[in-house]
Amino acid sequence: MAHYKAPDHKREQFRRYLEKAGVVDSLTSVLVALYEQPEKPANALEFVKQNLGTPGLTAADTEALQQEVVELRQKCARLEEENLDLKARLQSHEPPEDAAATE
Structure with missing residues (x-):
């Protein structure tokens, strides 16, 4: 049975869109900040929410x-x-x- 996969060109197009919009960079910086935390927060999702918004x-x-x-x-x-x-x-x-x- 074949699994449905989105065409590669659509995935690539979506990836470029996310990069142009700055989404990839924002997510990467938040995840890096979480990784670099000496003590990991109890709620990682809350950490991401707080750090993904407006800086500061x-x-x-x-x-x-x-x-x-x-x-x-x-x-x-x-x-x-x-x-x-x-x-x-x-x-x-x-x-x-x-x-x-x-x-």
């Missing part, structure tokens, strides 16, 4: 950024409410458009 960005940085996003979304919602309130107050102080046109 720690879990604490990520958590702080997520908290900032939450706070900014809340502030945005408050400002939208304030904007609607101010528009309503402005409408109550402006004469109707029909009255302004007849004068």
Whole structure:
């Protein structure tokens, strides 16, 4: 029974794509960093996740950024409410458009 294999040209094309995108280099550097760890982390996958992202960005940085996003979304919602309130107050102080046109 023959096993299905992707054509070699498709594999080669995909490999070149990964190299051009920098994926191969990134994965290699993370795996080398894991290999060079004097004490291997208990969770290798977590190590890879933390070190594969933006260089220098720690879990604490990520958590702080997520908290900032939450706070900014809340502030945005408050400002939208304030904007609607101010528009309503402005409408109550402006004469109707029909009255302004007849004068």
